[in-house]
Amino acid sequence: MSSVTEPGGPGIERVAIEDASLGAFYRSMNPTERHTFWACAAGWALDGMDFMIYPLVIGTIIGLWQVEPGTAGLAATVTLLASAVGGWLAGFVADRIGRVLTLQITILWFSFFSLLCAFVQNFEQLLVARALLGLGFGGEWAAGAVLMGETIRAQYRGRAVGSVQSGWAIGWGMAVLAQAVLFTWLPPESAWRWMFAIGALPALLVFYLRRYVREPEVAAESRARAAASGDRPRIWEIFSGPILKTTVLASLASAGCQGGYYAITTWLPRFLTTERGLSVVSSTGYLAALIVGSFAGYLVGAWLADRLGRRPLFLIFSLGAIAVILAYTQLPLSNAVLWVLGFPLGFFASGYFSGMGAFLTELYPTRLRGSGQGFCYNFGRGIGALFPALVGYLSAQVGLAAAIAIFAAIAYGVFFVAAFALPETRGRVLHADA
Numbered sequence: 001m002s003s004v005t006e007p008g009g010p011g012i013e014r015v016a017i018e019d020a021s022l023g024a025f026y027r028s029m030n031p032t033e034r035h036t037f038w039a040c041a042a043g044w045a046l047d048g049m050d051f052m053i054y055p056l057v058i059g060t061i062i063g064l065w066q067v068e069p070g071t072a073g074l075a076a077t078v079t080l081l082a083s084a085v086g087g088w089l090a091g092f093v094a095d096r097i098g099r100v101l102t103l104q105i106t107i108l109w110f111s112f113f114s115l116l117c118a119f120v121q122n123f124e125q126l127l128v129a130r131a132l133l134g135l136g137f138g139g140e141w142a143a144g145a146v147l148m149g150e151t152i153r154a155q156y157r158g159r160a161v162g163s164v165q166s167g168w169a170i171g172w173g174m175a176v177l178a179q180a181v182l183f184t185w186l187p188p189e190s191a192w193r194w195m196f197a198i199g200a201l202p203a204l205l206v207f208y209l210r211r212y213v214r215e216p217e218v219a220a221e222s223r224a225r226a227a228a229s230g231d232r233p234r235i236w237e238i239f240s241g242p243i244l245k246t247t248v249l250a251s252l253a254s255a256g257c258q259g260g261y262y263a264i265t266t267w268l269p270r271f272l273t274t275e276r277g278l279s280v281v282s283s284t285g286y287l288a289a290l291i292v293g294s295f296a297g298y299l300v301g302a303w304l305a306d307r308l309g310r311r312p313l314f315l316i317f318s319l320g321a322i323a324v325i326l327a328y329t330q331l332p333l334s335n336a337v338l339w340v341l342g343f344p345l346g347f348f349a350s351g352y353f354s355g356m357g358a359f360l361t362e363l364y365p366t367r368l369r370g371s372g373q374g375f376c377y378n379f380g381r382g383i384g385a386l387f388p389a390l391v392g393y394l395s396a397q398v399g400l401a402a403a404i405a406i407f408a409a410i411a412y413g414v415f416f417v418a419a420f421a422l423p424e425t426r427g428r429v430l431h432a433d434a
Contacts, residue, residue, distance in 0.1 A: 009244075014427040015154045022303040024155030035212040036151045037160060038207065040144045041167040044108060046202035047140050048171030049178075050114050054130065055266045056179045057192040059273055064189065066397070069270075069400075073392030075123075075130050076266045080258075082131040082139025084378040091146070091233050091374015093365065095182065096431025098215050098223070099147040102370075104206050106143055107319035109136030114199030116405060138381060142374035145264025147362025150216035150369070151202025154429045156308070157361070169295035176291065180284045206386025211302035217429050220367040224271050226262075238364070238372045246363050249422050253314070254360075254380025256415025257352055259387045261322060263407040264349050266388040271400050276335060277418075286335075289342030296343070297351025309426045313355045314419035318412045327407045329401040340424055349408075362425035387411065 094102040113133035120126045152160040182191040272283040364372035394403040
């Protein structure tokens with residue numbers, strides 16, 4: 001191990017990353033790390049399935065209830081806004097009562113409200129149910145990302161946390177598969193309800209968490225010290241002193257990366273069926289190319305996060321995402337070419353997420369890690385939440401393709417600038433008092 005001193009900060013211990021191959025982290029895991037890895041990967045996959053259900057049924061909702069596109073996009077926006085609040089609160093609670101217990105609570109919460117979405121009778125009820133689901137949706141990521149970041153050793157953290165992130169693509173694929181099956185076998189009037197009912201499956205994961213996953217030692221020690229000294233973390237502490245700059249820049253980076261992602265993924269199914277003339281079922285192949293690219297992007301991003309570092313990963317992928325989304329939406333391409341282009345679009349528009357969990361974990365001291373990571377990532381969700389609605393409203397004036405391209409390019413530009421201004425954290429060792 002080596003120790004370095006960063007400008008304006010105390011000595012920070014780092015560990016050398018000698019084996020940067022993608023699979024090295026898994027081969028070297030102990031049982032505690034492995035149980036935590038699979039629990040968080042499954043949770044993130046099911047989380048992704050829950051969220052992506054709505055974009056896949058948004059066209060059906062618009063048709064059945066005669067909802068305007070901008071209003072339909074509002075449901076996705078409200079879900080993300082609520083997740084911003086839920087993520088910050090869950091992160092703070094995780095610093096108080098523990099990562100594992102908070103994770104269990106948030107999973108049960110969003111599973112219940114996904115099931116409730118299957119029984120709503122109008123769009124207003126769906127809006128409320130999605131908002132309540134969002135509280136748990138945001139909280140699950142906050143608790144799970146901190147749990148992973150603190151459990152996995154520094155030399156493997158980027159790849160392990162990034163590989164967990166790839167579970168989102170698996171969950172997305174599960175949602176698309178469920179859509180293809182249910183909309184083939186059932187009429188649209190009932191198929192969309194069964195889609196939301198499937199979203200209750202994550203509740204089963206709690207049984208695994210309770211049996212196999214343990215609280216990270218560094219977090220338990222930090223809470224014990226805070227309890228003994230009476231100096232418990234305060235919810236506003238991440239906005240004070242030298243930590244404020246980190247909070248501002250990390251929040252902007254999170255807003256940019258998530259704003260671009262949600263602008264694309266919320267409306268792409270609608271783009272394929274309206275501007276490309278594909279049916280719900282025939283668009284499945286195009287979404288499959290996007291999802292396969294997304295999965296590959298997560299894995300490559302996880303490898304690059306430890307191989308090159310967190311910041312280079314963000315800078316390369318943000319520029320790549322801008323280039324591909326402009327080509328996908330603005331060039332007069334055939335549907336065959338568009339299908340091929342789905343792979344690089346999914347690759348660049350998703351792969352950078354592999355570095356975000358480890359990066360945010362490493363930016364904050366242990367006593368504030370849940371609050372800081374939960375706030376920054378979910379502030380990004382809150383700002384990114386505006387993009388689906390804004391794309392929907394702007395599409396009425398400039399068309400859906402142009403609206404997606406405009407907001408995605410702006411978001412990824414913000415991501416690039418903020419990431420450039422933040423420090424590199426690769427290999428940083430976490431301690432209970434720092």
